[in-house]
Amino acid sequence: MKSVEELTARFRAHGLRVTPQRQAVFRLLAGNDTHPTVEAIHAGVRAEMPTVSLRTVYQTVHDLARLGEVHVLDVGTGQVRVDPNVEEAHHHLVCTRCGRMDDVAVEAPAPPATPGFRAERVEVIVRGTCAACEAAAGGPHRAPGGATVRRTEHETAHETAHETQEATCRS
Amino acid sequence: MKSVEELTARFRAHGLRVTPQRQAVFRLLAGNDTHPTVEAIHAGVRAEMPTVSLRTVYQTVHDLARLGEVHVLDVGTGQVRVDPNVEEAHHHLVCTRCGRMDDVAVEAPAPPATPGFRAERVEVIVRGTCAACEAAAGGPHRAPGGATVRRTEHETAHETAHETQEATCRS
DNA sequence: TTGTTCCTGACAACTATTGCTGATAAAGTG
DNA sequence: CACTTTATCAGCAATAGTTGTCAGGAACAA
Known part of the structure; x- marks a missing residue:
């Protein structure tokens, strides 16, 4: 997974705004080799930014997936998981x-x-x-x-x- | 997938009752090499037995899965699919x-x-x-x-x- | 700064699936 | 066949995860 700075640049390059909330998601995923659920990302982000909504995390994850920076995986466990390892x-x-x-x-x-x-x-x-x-x-x-x-x-x-x-x- | 008669016998042997509703599900799956969704099974069963509830189909499918007669697959398409081919x-x-x-x-x-x-x-x-x-x-x-x-x-x-x-x- | 576009966050809606419950009907027994 | 026992049925409500909606606000370009 790319660094927070690279992701910021890529978002800007694609006309997407970079907000503190999104950067918090970037930060959480950048140093992460697990496959967190969206819920887990949300919990992590809220730890430093308690007002972020689940909706925002979903949207950011989907944006990252659209840019090919993460894979969104659904293997039938009932929750979607995010795979930051796309390289x-x-x-x-x-x-x-x-x-x-x-x-x-x-x-x-x-x-x-x-x-x-x-x-x-x-x-x-x-x-x-x-x-x-x-x-x-x-x-x-x-x-x-x-x-x-x-x-x-x-x-x-x-x-x-x-x-x-x-x-x-x-x- | 086993025949309707074999499934009937297996259900009886396991203490499960065999009802017309369940046999309708058996019939639909026995001659079926596709991977229908529960919804599709329900629709098929209702064609000849319009009062059967979705709940009953789910239960019958789970019973079949418990006996190992079908596989229940969730590959992230949002719906579970039933695979009658377990052999x-x-x-x-x-x-x-x-x-x-x-x-x-x-x-x-x-x-x-x-x-x-x-x-x-x-x-x-x-x-x-x-x-x-x-x-x-x-x-x-x-x-x-x-x-x-x-x-x-x-x-x-x-x-x-x-x-x-x-x-x-x-x- | 000003305008426009996009994002945020709270809430409701939606989908697939399961829990609940009185009434019903399948097996087994006599 | 009649009877008893007990699993099952149908319908509704509930649940979890995810997405739509929309008013308000922030980010970027001029």
């Missing part, structure tokens, strides 16, 4: 319990030749359980038969993300 | 404009060895444009500068999916 090709680990994302270096297969479909991008998502959730759940040898087999992964991720994510899965 | 390993083409999904045979890379993350499943998503949307948008040589550069793919898919999907992208 190097990479893919993602997604924790099915808390929704946490991390970068991973796997080479994607070549887009297949599919008549009737113009492939543009290949995305690899490795789903699994992050260390924090593994520990929180009592380790890999947890007795089956409980909630784990009664819900789909999708449901579980959705439901637990809200409460457990920040508490258990921050690195 | 053969496969991945998906996703149209970024209408959200339409199709199966594709690409071999996934091996899950990387990642300390602090227990990989369970590797998912490959090929994003692009389906033939119908390509045609609807005026072909691949459409002049840039319009809506296409003013919005992220994510936004576009979200917004256009509701109206254009069934109209332009049914095979």
